[in-house]
Amino acid sequence: xxxxxxxxxxxxxxxxxxxxxxxxxxxxxxxxxxxxxxxxxxxxxxxxxxxxxxxxxxxxxxxxxxxxxxxxxxxxxxxxxxxxxxxxxxxxxxxxxxxxxxxxxxxxxxxxxx
Numbered sequence: 001x002x003x004x005x006x007x008x009x010x011x012x013x014x015x016x017x018x019x020x021x022x023x024x025x026x027x028x029x030x031x032x033x034x035x036x037x038x039x040x041x042x043x044x045x046x047x048x049x050x051x052x053x054x055x056x057x058x059x060x061x062x063x064x065x066x067x068x069x070x071x072x073x074x075x076x077x078x079x080x081x082x083x084x085x086x087x088x089x090x091x092x093x094x095x096x097x098x099x100x101x102x103x104x105x106x107x108x109x110x111x112x113x114x
Contacts, residue, residue: 007074014067021060028053065091 032046032053065087073080 004074007070011067011070011074014063014070018060018064018067021056021063025053025057025060028056062091 028049032050035046036042066084069080069084069087071080072083
């Protein structure tokens, strides 16, 4: 029973961290758009802020999905392992366009002049 309580606490912490990360990215995007709308000019430094906010959103998705897997683990270990394996397998396949490998002819490093 003691281990189950720790897992529930860990899952709650993961969901809280994911929520905080999403809110941080939302705040960065809203403030960036507000500055651009008020000044009617484009600041390239805000592009860096937007890129960091986007990376923060990607991290929040991973933390959220890990929390979902951990919630499945609380129910049973086999369910948790299956959920985590399915989630990260789908994420890996999506990264490579669903094929699982990169086409060397389309990769920018292979198209450089000699």
